[in-house]
Amino acid sequence: MLDKGLPHNLHIFVNSVEFIAKVIGLAKLSPEQVKVVCSMSGENRENNRRKLGKEYSIGQPSAPVKKINFYTSTCFEGCDLYDENGVTFIVSDGSKAQTLLDISTLFTQICGRLRDSKYKGEIVHVFSTTKYSREVTLDEFVAATKKTLQEAVEYADEINKLSDTVREKTLSKIKYINEQYVRIEDSRLIVDRNLANMDIVNFKICRHIYRTYINLTGELQRNGYAIMRHSFSEIIEKIENKSNARLTFKELFDEYHRLKTTQPFFSWDNHTELCAMIESRHPLVKRAYEQLGMAKVQALKYHVGNIRRELVKELPITNEYKIVKMVNDAFAKQTATPKSIAKEKLQRIYDTLGISRTAKASDLAN
Template sequence: MWKATSPLATVTALCRNAIAQQIGFNLHFFVNSVTFIGKVICHAKLTPDQVKIVCSQSGESYDRNKEKIDGFPINTPSGEPCKINFYTSTAFEGCDIFDKTGRTYIVSDGTATHSMLDVATTIRQIAGRIRDTRYKEITHIFSESRYGRDVSYAQFKASTEKEIDKAERWLKWYVSGDEDLKPLIHADMNYINKKTMTLDRNRLKLDMLNFRN
């Protein structure tokens, strides 16, 4: 973990160094805000050929996101990696990223008040997203609590219980599905034991305990 007074300043500095020093690995940042990405691009004075950005392209989100990142192109997770790569929640689960020299950074921006929970709550989804990297460690850049500075215990509990409900409904769909299709289904959802394809409430209890601590 990397506690930073300003995650924005820290990420900006990392990007500047990556370009200036031509380091031997690529940076992959998982963030909770397209606005945050836009600020890093501006402060680090990045150019489109140096950056790969993966965020929502659905409906009205596409135009809004393009405006936030100053018209930089929006890519797909499977696209060719750049020296600096940014991903929002659209790539947190169910996608494959390939980059043998890619390092993973999870950024919890406490100033992103529009998000009830920061990306630290989805670390399990992000871990292993870069399938073939030689770098297995994950760096978490955060300010304050890893669960977000403006999130109460009641809000966090409500959010995780909502995810449990989603997982339960997904499992009911899975159980009632065709047997020959089940091996093809990859469940990348919190609180589901991937080996037994059952709900794991112990993970919920652990999250509740960690939040209080």
């Protein structure tokens, strides 16, 4: 942004002054290039000044815009920013829970902060996934929490049914309540349902929404966001996370085409490197894309056998050599093939090459 003199100004929303200070240090940003808006109340003021360093001041939302502008949660709601060339970045660091935002609430609030930007229809969400265990699903956690809450309600009801004298005497002998979501108030047991709801929301945010790219984009789409262009790839994630994941040729080819033909406004990932991963996984993808093109592959219905034959058909060699290469691809080595199937495969080869000949088993012997 700075080296190339691009006209945009970055407005980066991330709820961590420590994170902001680290970015400033790594990018070697000068005080003239940076505006930081964060909490100025009580101890936060001194702590934030210490983290940022003496050279970097804490600004107000209304202060003049700079090339790089950082905002913590103090600006997430009810704060209007004006910058025609401003681009909104939301950063969610999987290792810092306070930066993970619920899509339906704070995330949506942030999206409306830049009022007059030419780019307000596009939000760049930079995130890393959380590292929590995947053994418990969201549905399982919700079910377990509701069960615990119901047990707490039943426990509190039983205690509260006691006479005032017995209940007060009983509770006075308990140093603390070892029961989730229950507290003592005015000699009665109170069940705090809000705590249970908070547990579910926190689990959903930290251990579900931000656990994988697929979960996050799904949550965005459920809340009305259109994922028009994204730098990461569901297909690449499957390749990276599970090398033996089952991926069809169509999935790989379509993703290869997307990476080749899209150029997002901002991307951490090198599309060339991502394409190389797909090429390594299935070398036929590159050959088909470069030699046949998208329309031809679609016309062949992504059928690998048809594509291989079409590629051979395009080679500058005689039909005899093309037949040999197609036969080599079509028949398994050291494996017996029934005569009827052999004739069918050979006939497809003849048809592909436009040879008016009826396939016979004896042709293979020749």
